[in-house]
Every structure is written in C-alpha cells, then in structure tokens.
Amino acid sequence: MQLYEQDHPQHIETVYRMPIDTASDVTWFYGHNFKKILDPGRRDHPIPWTEHDQHTTQVTKRRFIVPVERRAGDNQFILVPFATDVAPTTPDEQLIRYKDGCAIYVRQMPTECDLSTIYECWSWKDSKNSTSGKLRLPCLLAYGANTLIVNQPFDGNIGLSVPRESSLKYGEDGSALIRNFFDALEWPEQAVEEPRRFLIKFTHPDHLVAALRNKAKDFLYFGNKFPCALKPRFTPRIMVYKSKATSDDVKAFAYRYWTVNMQSMSLIVPGEPLDENPGYTIDFASYVKQLNPQKTKEPQETKDPQESKTSETAKEPRGIYVTFDTGNETFTVSDQRLIIADDLGSASTYLPPTAVETISKVWLKNSSDVQPKPTLNRTLPYHPSNPYVGQERNLDNCDVLFKFIGLDGKPVEFRCAAKLFFKLPWPVGGSGTSEGMFQSGIRSDTTQDVDANSTYIFGINFFWAAFVEHCGPMLDLVHDETETKPAYIRLAPQRAKKPNGDMGGPEAFSLFSRLPPKYFVEPEES
Numbered sequence: 069m070q071l072y073e074q075d076h077p078q079h080i081e082t083v084y085r086m087p088i089d090t091a092s093d094v095t096w097f098y099g100h101n102f103k104k105i106l107d108p109g110r111r112d113h114p115i116p117w118t119e120h121d122q123h124t125t126q127v128t129k130r131r132f133i134v135p136v137e138r139r140a141g142d143n144q145f146i147l148v149p150f151a152t153d154v155a156p157t158t159p160d161e162q163l164i165r166y167k168d169g170c171a172i173y174v175r176q177m178p179t180e181c182d183l184s185t186i187y188e189c190w191s192w193k194d195s196k197n198s199t200s201g202k203l204r205l206p207c208l209l210a211y212g213a214n215t216l217i218v219n220q221p222f223d224g225n226i227g228l229s230v231p232r233e234s235s236l237k238y239g240e241d242g243s244a245l246i247r248n249f250f251d252a253l254e255w256p257e258q259a260v261e262e263p264r265r266f267l268i269k270f271t272h273p274d275h276l277v278a279a280l281r282n283k284a285k286d287f288l289y290f291g292n293k294f295p296c297a298l299k300p301r302f303t304p305r306i307m308v309y310k311s312k313a314t315s316d317d318v319k320a321f322a323y324r325y326w327t328v329n330m331q332s333m334s335l336i337v338p339g340e341p342l343d344e345n346p347g348y349t350i351d352f353a354s355y356v357k358q359l360n361p362q363k364t365k366e367p368q369e370t371k372d373p374q375e376s377k378t379s380e381t382a383k384e385p386r387g388i389y390v391t392f393d394t395g396n397e398t399f400t401v402s403d404q405r406l407i408i409a410d411d412l413g414s415a416s417t418y419l420p421p422t423a424v425e426t427i428s429k430v431w432l433k434n435s436s437d438v439q440p441k442p443t444l445n446r447t448l449p450y451h452p453s454n455p456y457v458g459q460e461r462n463l464d465n466c467d468v469l470f471k472f473i474g475l476d477g478k479p480v481e482f483r484c485a486a487k488l489f490f491k492l493p494w495p496v497g498g499s500g501t502s503e504g505m506f507q508s509g510i511r512s513d514t515t516q517d518v519d520a521n522s523t524y525i526f527g528i529n530f531f532w533a534a535f536v537e538h539c540g541p542m543l544d545l546v547h548d549e550t551e552t553k554p555a556y557i558r559l560a561p562q563r564a565k566k567p568n569g570d571m572g573g574p575e576a577f578s579l580f581s582r583l584p585p586k587y588f589v590e591p592e593e594s
Contacts, residue, residue: 072184072202078135084223088268088288089413090538091325091525093248094164096174097224098133099209103152106214108163108171111155114212125218133223134209138180148181152211166217167414167525173212181207190285192584201259203252225413230308230323230555231264231540250540253290260290261585264540267294268412269562271574272532273493278575285579293588296577300535300560301594303482305475308555309407323555325409326538327523329473335431335486336467347430350423352406407523410536410557414527416511424512428455432490432508435460454512456496458505463487475556484561488533488574535560560591
C-alpha cells in the first residue's frame with residue numbers, strides 16, 4: 069500500500085506492508101515516535117524504547133510510520149500535537165488486544181488528517197501489475213505497542229471483519245464519516261463492483277515456488293466471480309452468526325466477526341473408515357453439551373391458575389436459539405456447537421484443549437516421549453496443546469472434513485487437504501526432536517476447557533487449505549430494499565481437476581492474465 073503522492077507529497081514511493089486481518093474492523097498505522105507498552109492489561113502508560121529494545125526488536129526496522137499532520141493549504145502542512153506517553157482515556161483512543169497477545173494503543177485523528185491510499189492490483193487491460201484508484205481512510209495511529217506486535221514485520225493493519233449493516237453516516241457538513249476499509253470502498257463512489265463480497269487466496273509456503281512459476285498469485289478479489297481459469301467447487305452458503313452485546317436486549321445482536329458454528333471435524337485417512345475409527349471424528353455438538361449442562365428454570369409466582377401450569381419447573385439447555393425466515397419456511401437453529409471465527413491475522417488455529425489433545429495423540433500420532441509437560445510457556449517448541457507434524461502420520465493423501473451450519477440451517481460439509489491445514493513450514497527445534505518434524509498450525513492457549521460461549525479461531529493455516537469467500541450483509545435490492553440479506557461465507561479446497569484429469573493444487577490456480585472480470589463466471593457449488 070502507498071499514500072497518494074499528490075495528497076501526501078512527503079511520502080512519494082513509500083510502500084507500507086499491511087497485513088489483512090479478517091477478525092478486526094480497524095485499519096491502523098504506526099504513528100511517529102510510538103512507544104512501548106509493558107502491560108496492556110493494566111493500561112500502563114507507554115515508555116520509551118530502550119537501546120536494548122532497538123537492537124533486539126523490529127523497532128529500528130519500522131521503516132515507514134505516519135507523521136501526524138493536517139493540511140493547511142496547497143502543499144502546506146502543519147503538525148498536530150501527538151502525545152505518546154499516555155494510556156487510552158478519551159473516546160478517540162482505545163486499547164486493541166489480539167488473540168496472540170499483541171496489543172496497541174491507537175488514536176483516531178481529526179478528519180483533516182485522513183489518508184489517501186492506493187494499492188497494488190492487477191490490470192487485466194494491460195496484463196500487468198498496476199495501482200488502484202484513491203481510497204480515503206481515517207487516520208488511526210498506534211502510539212503505543214508491545215514487543216510482541218513490534219517484532220512482526222508490518223507497518224500497520226487492514227481490518228476486514230464483517231462490514232456493518234447500516235449505511236454510511238454523515239456529519240453536519242454532509243461529509244461521510246468513514247471509519248473502516250469497507251466505508252472507503254463505498255464512498256464517495258463505489259470503488260469496486262461488490263465491495264462487501266471478497267475472496268481470499270493464500271498459498272502454503274511449501275507451494276510458493278511452484279505458484280510463482282505458474283503466476284498463481286495470492287489475491288484479495290472483490291466481486292462475485294472467480295478470477296482463475298481452474299475452478300474448484302464451493303460449499304453452499306455457511307451462516308455467519310451475530311454476537312450478543314448484552315444478555316437481554318435482542319437488538320444488541322450485531323455482526324462482529326466472520327463467526328460460524330462448527331458441528332464436527334474429522335480426519336479422513338485412506339483405507340481407514342470413520343465408522344471403524346471413532347477417534348478420527350471430534351463431535352463439537354456433544355462437546356459443547358458437556359460444557360453447557362442443562363439448567364433448571366425456577367417456577368415463577370403467578371396469581372392466575374392457568375398461568376401456573378406453564379410456570380412449572382422445566383429443563384432446557386442453555387444457549388442461543390435463532391429463528392430464521394427464508395420466505396418459504398421458518399426454522400430454528402440451536403447455538404449448541406463450537407463458535408469459531410476465521411482470522412487471517414492469526415498465525416495459528418486455536419481449538420479447545422481436549423480437541424487439540426485428540427489431534428495430537430490420535431490424528432497426528434505425536435510421541436509422548438518428546439512432549440514436555442503441559443505449560444503455557446510460549447518459548448517451548450511444542451507441547452500437548454501445540455502438536456507437531458512428523459513421520460508418525462503421513463498426511464500426503466489425508467483430508468480434513470469439517471461440518472458447519474448452512475444459511476438454510478442444514479449441515480454443510482467442507483473437505484480439504486490435511487497437510488495444507490496442519491503443517492507449518494518451520495521445523496521443530498529443541499531436544500528430543502528429529503529430522504522430518506514440523507510445527508503444526510493447531511494451538512490451544514489454555515490448560516483447561518472454558519465455557520461454550522468462547523470463540524475459537526481459524527488462523528492462516530485454514531486459508532492455506534481453502535479459498536474463503538466472504539459476503540457481508542447487503543440490502544435486498546430484488547425483493548425489499550428495506551430488508552438486509554444476512555452475511556455468509558463459502559469455502560472451496562485449494563485443489564481442482566485439470567482438463568487432463570490430473571489434480572491441481574495451490575500452484576495451479578493462475579489468474580486470468582487478459583480476460584476482463586466481466587467475462588468471469590460465478591463459481592459452482594458442490
């Protein structure tokens with residue numbers, strides 16, 4: 069990403085490396101003179117980085133930070149006061165904490181400091197890399213950061229969690245109040261054909277060389293078509309659930325993350341049927357019921373004898389029951405499954421400890437001889453809550469089968485390559501390890517199971533195995549413009565049969581080089 073040189077002449081040809089984060093709606097940059105956060109949980113005041121910090125972290129390598137400035141006139145700028153030694157206290161400041169322990173303090177700058185940004189994109193007209201049109205983003209600057217996030221080689225973050233249902237809001241002067249990346253795509257004019265629908269493809273590091281050779285680029289594609297010649301089959305639409313801000317207010321339901329409900333996941337091993345290997349299936353429905361036992365309703369006092377019949381003690385499972393009306397039928401879905409959100413910004417997939425233990429011992433056949441005792445020490449190469457991929461289980465021909473809840477309330481199955489999902493490219497280090505052992509992308513960050521309302525994570529290893537299409541809530545322009553169609557995701561494995569009958573992997577999905585998007589076709593569902 070770059071800043072538009074006519075609006076930011078002091079940043080000509082400066083390239084910002086920005087990760088895509090599907091679990092956050094905040095797009096931010098590092099601010100000038102940002103400081104160190106010691107304990108974000110206590111909201112400590114940031115302190116200067118020590119000389120030791122500058123030698124051992126990425127602080128001195130943070131190449132491109134955004135100065136705090138406001139346009140005063142044509143090619144004239146004035147500096148804006150920017151304190152970096154205070155904890156978040158005002159409505160324009162907030163603490164952002166990530167699943168992996170990263171934390172920042174960010175501050176929203178005045179609208180006069182908004183950023184004009186441009187992005188590298190593919191030009192089908194010229195069949196080469198080009199740049200996008202100008203997108204105006206709010207200026208959110210990190211003025212404090214902990215060591216964990218500073219060690220990552222990025223210059224900020226692009227948040228692509230579920231776009232809000234409401235349309236843009238406007239200030240008293242009639243200008244749009246842009247607050248996230250989707251707002252920038254939709255204002256002042258629609259920058260892409262379908263700004264609320266996007267497809268992500270990330271290539272597993274083991275396939276990168278072959279992918280580059282075949283011009284099978286990683287991409288973020290906005291629209292309802294598929295930009296590659298080789299086409300996989302997508303799942304039906306998978307329901308994205310809203311989160312409840314308060315326990316009683318139904319109106320408090322809102323989209324926060326790309327959150328789905330997973331019923332189960334299974335390891336598919338050639339020659340080993342699932343019905344003969346019950347340990348190869350993790351049933352999250354029964355797992356959640358164990359964590360979410362039934363409770364008894366207390367009888368309520370009533371003066372009406374008829375009402376007393378309906379107020380007798382009754383048992384019902386805890387959880388959220390959501391009723392959907394499709395126009396043809398009404399159905400109810402129980403929220404008694406595992407709640408999991410896709411998070412491209414997470415380096416790992418986080419699951420409950422009991423599930424991770426099954427994956428470690430049964431699926432991957434990890435040896436207990438080389439596993440230290442359970443611990444939360446992140447410096448260890450692996451432990452029972454962090455399996456490894458070794459020679460004990462050959463994953464070359466294995467698959468993982470996931471079962472989710474569809475938009476119509478019915479189960480949706482998704483099957484992908486197990487090796488792409490489990491194996492990280494980095495070898496396991498430390499004593500007791502051997503050649504051919506690699507870290508896995510599966511983690512559990514707690515030593516005991518928590519309640520059923522916890523949200524777990526599909527990290528980047530899930531994106532290495534799947535094409536993930538996200539579609540945010542949109543107005544129903546066909547039937548009723550006052551109604552909003554719900555958000556959903558669709559999945560496809562990063563593999564498909566080539567015209568010659570061979571199976572193509574991640575490196576086979578080359579972008580159309582010259583065919584313009586209007587000639588693309590929508591992907592088929594399985």
